[in-house]
Amino acid sequence: MTATAAPPQAVAPAEPPVHKASLRKRLVPYWLLLPGILWLLVFFVLPMLYQASTSVQTGSLEEGFKVTWHFQTYWDALTEYYPQFLRSLLYAATATVLCLLLGYPLAYLIAFKAGRWRNLLLVLVIAPFFTSFLIRTLAWKTILADGGPVVDVLNTLHVLDVTSWLGMTEGERVLATPLAVVCGLTYNFLPFMILPLYTSLERIDTRLHEAAGDLYARPSTTFRKVTFPLSMPGVVSGTLLTFIPASGDYVNAELLGSTDTRMIGNVIQSQYLRILDYPTAAALSFILMAIVLIMVTVYIRRAGTEDLV
Amino acid sequence: MTDKTAGGDVRLAGISKHYGSFTAVHPLDLTIPQGSFFALLGASGCGKTTTLRMIAGLEEPSTGTVSLGDREVTQLPPYKRPVNTVFQSYALFPHLNIYENVAFGLRRRGIKSVKKQVEDMLELVELGQFAQRKPHQLSGGQQQRVAVARALINHPQVLLLDEPLGALDLKLRRQMQLELKRIQTEVGITFVHVTHDQEEAMTMADTVAVMNGGRVEQLGAPADLYENPKTTFVANFLGTSNLIEAEVLEAGAADVTVGSAGATLRLPAARCSTTPKAGGKLLVGVRPEKISLVHADEEDTVAAGRNKIRGTIAASSFIGVSTQFVIDSPVCPELEVYVQNIERDARLAPGAEVVLHWNPEHTFGLDAAQDIDAGIETVEEGA
Numbered sequence: 001m002t003a004t005a006a007p008p009q010a011v012a013p014a015e016p017p018v019h020k021a022s023l024r025k026r027l028v029p030y031w032l033l034l035p036g037i038l039w040l041l042v043f044f045v046l047p048m049l050y051q052a053s054t055s056v057q058t059g060s061l062e063e064g065f066k067v068t069w070h071f072q073t074y075w076d077a078l079t080e081y082y083p084q085f086l087r088s089l090l091y092a093a094t095a096t097v098l099c100l101l102l103g104y105p106l107a108y109l110i111a112f113k114a115g116r117w118r119n120l121l122l123v124l125v126i127a128p129f130f131t132s133f134l135i136r137t138l139a140w141k142t143i144l145a146d147g148g149p150v151v152d153v154l155n156t157l158h159v160l161d162v163t164s165w166l167g168m169t170e171g172e173r174v175l176a177t178p179l180a181v182v183c184g185l186t187y188n189f190l191p192f193m194i195l196p197l198y199t200s201l202e203r204i205d206t207r208l209h210e211a212a213g214d215l216y217a218r219p220s221t222t223f224r225k226v227t228f229p230l231s232m233p234g235v236v237s238g239t240l241l242t243f244i245p246a247s248g249d250y251v252n253a254e255l256l257g258s259t260d261t262r263m264i265g266n267v268i269q270s271q272y273l274r275i276l277d278y279p280t281a282a283a284l285s286f287i288l289m290a291i292v293l294i295m296v297t298v299y300i301r302r303a304g305t306e307d308l309v
Numbered sequence: 310m311t312d313k314t315a316g317g318d319v320r321l322a323g324i325s326k327h328y329g330s331f332t333a334v335h336p337l338d339l340t341i342p343q344g345s346f347f348a349l350l351g352a353s354g355c356g357k358t359t360t361l362r363m364i365a366g367l368e369e370p371s372t373g374t375v376s377l378g379d380r381e382v383t384q385l386p387p388y389k390r391p392v393n394t395v396f397q398s399y400a401l402f403p404h405l406n407i408y409e410n411v412a413f414g415l416r417r418r419g420i421k422s423v424k425k426q427v428e429d430m431l432e433l434v435e436l437g438q439f440a441q442r443k444p445h446q447l448s449g450g451q452q453q454r455v456a457v458a459r460a461l462i463n464h465p466q467v468l469l470l471d472e473p474l475g476a477l478d479l480k481l482r483r484q485m486q487l488e489l490k491r492i493q494t495e496v497g498i499t500f501v502h503v504t505h506d507q508e509e510a511m512t513m514a515d516t517v518a519v520m521n522g523g524r525v526e527q528l529g530a531p532a533d534l535y536e537n538p539k540t541t542f543v544a545n546f547l548g549t550s551n552l553i554e555a556e557v558l559e560a561g562a563a564d565v566t567v568g569s570a571g572a573t574l575r576l577p578a579a580r581c582s583t584t585p586k587a588g589g590k591l592l593v594g595v596r597p598e599k600i601s602l603v604h605a606d607e608e609d610t611v612a613a614g615r616n617k618i619r620g621t622i623a624a625s626s627f628i629g630v631s632t633q634f635v636i637d638s639p640v641c642p643e644l645e646v647y648v649q650n651i652e653r654d655a656r657l658a659p660g661a662e663v664v665l666h667w668n669p670e671h672t673f674g675l676d677a678a679q680d681i682d683a684g685i686e687t688v689e690e691g692a
Contacts, residue, residue, distance in 0.1 A: 205398075205400065207398065208402060210394075210400065212402075212413070215459065225417075229404045
């Protein structure tokens with residue numbers, strides 16, 4: 001306001017303030033990064049370093065632990081617990097595939113066919129999150145209880161004969177078998193599969209479906225050649241969001257499984273909290289992290305998502 | 310798919326489309342001859358795209374049938390129709406390169422050796438060196454040509470184009486109009502082109518159907534539509550028309566004489582879209598470029614027998630090849646006149662008294678019961 005009232009020659013060149021403002025502007029991204037970086041530093045990087053040092057320590061709780069660069073712990077942990085590692089990866093992979101098979105049709109329906117029901121269905125997908133993870137898994141314990149209606153029906157339909165033959169159940173029970181653990185994992189991680197799938201399906205221009213139909217692709221071919229390839233980013237992020245936490249999960253195996261279905265998460269948990277062998281627990285954590293990291297890297301390379309728009 | 314020997318006319322019989330209580334297309338009969346370049350012209354929401362989509366099979370008609378040659382295809386899904394579409398926003402497959410986009414239709418029909426055909430087709434649209442690119446790496450005009458190539462490679466009986474040039478800038482649009490016309494002449498396939506751009510329709514098409522409110526208002530060759538509009542909508546939507554409300558003084562077998570605000574005008578009875586009756590009303594139309602303009606002082610230079618109107622220049626704008634005048638006349642408040650800039654008369658400035666004259670043969674007559682302004686606003690919106 002005052003500037004307009006001043007005589008023209010009194011107006012100072014606007015160069016310096018502009019310069020200062022642009023410097024401040026350039027600093028904005030760093031200010032925005034700061035809280036996140038601090039958070040990760042305190043709650044991720046520091047604990048990781050602490051864990052790394054723990055994993056190469058020796059000693060006992062009474063005498064105290066000292067860093068002795070004892071890498072042997074890694075080898076010992078791997079040789080002793082490799083069945084649990086394999087089991088974890090197998091269960092996580094099975095649950096991921098089941099999530100994909102269950103989640104894809106649902107995500108497809110919500111994205112393309114739901115019309116005005118779309119938002120309601122999305123709310124229903126995330127509705128289980130309103131209840132605690134533990135309570136939901138405990139509920140599964142009741143659902144799959146021996147002699148319960150679910151087990152009865154599966155028995156009558158001879159489904160359990162098939163799953164027994166596959167080694168997923170034993171006799172006439174579901175609880176405390178691999179099937180129960182895989183079911184729990186599938187159930188608990190399903191929303192993490194559906195949401196990314198929905199997001200990438202919803203972004204697909206429906207005119208591409210029309211174009212494919214116009215170019216002699218029947219609906220099944222349209223799905224194979226157009227819809228599915230374009231939903232690959234969602235498939236990749238959905239499977240990662242399911243597989244990674246599922247492979248480290250211990251709650252489902254703890255509540256729905258038995259000693260024969262222990263996953264690596266259970267081993268780590270008991271090493272930490274019951275046996276109090278911190279170095280082994282830390283080493284197991286790092287081995288799991290490395291395995292998952294390698295698998296994920298190979299998977300992303302193979303899926304070739306960087307090629308997608 | 311490429312059965313070109315069977316008569317390839319597209320025939321729409323009583324075809325209509327309702328969405329709930331809204332009628333997008335009223336029952337429509339239309340025959341599009343094989344090998345022609347046919348344009349469906351109209352403002353947005355006039356039902357032209359719906360009509361096109363019914364031919365493609367992307368929309369199911371509420372009533373009526375669609376036939377290609379002797380074959381009725383109304384119930385056939387799009388992937389079984391020998392028809393291909395160039396979509397408004399091209400709808401190229403973003404995950405496939407240009408080569409695979411163009412090869413898509415051939416592969417779906419189980420053709421194994423597509424290389425030669427794809428390369429020839431990319432050559433036709435001059436995109437040979439872009440085969441390995443992804444669609445998003447091409448410009449709008451190039452994407453448009455890929456869309457045309459992707460459809461044409463299948464040798465459809467009919468190629469449907471849904472506002473294919475809408476997303477391009479004016480210069481590129483002109484270029485693509487000529488390009489499409491060239492391709493159509495070269496391949497000889499029936500093109501059905503949907504557009505809201507009257508200039509585009511007239512440049513490219515052999516036959517234009519002007520649609521308005523879900524109905525075809527008039528159908529004909531571009532020059533015929535332009536010279537002999539049958540409704541005020543067509544008269545105003547295609548180019549500009551000066552429409553004058555007049556009273557019929559004399560309705561002869563060959564000539565009709567009308568009067569309006571003291572001026573007496575003549576027009577051929579054959580160019581009236583309605584049968585004029587003495588004492589009745591008639592809308593008299595004349596195109597702005599048919600009118601000549603002289604200063605009022607030179608009125609006696611106007612040859613006898615020409616239609617004459619007096620008026621005052623309200624505005625003039627110089628646009629290079631011509632000067633466009635708006636004339637205020639007792640006959641009609643805003644007459645438009647386009648005068649070619651051959652010899653410019655300095656006296657023809659706003660405020661000057663002038664005489665407008667034209668050959669009576671260039672006058673057409675329309676039914677006065679219609680809305681005189683139909684089609685005017687939509688032109689502005691569309692352009």
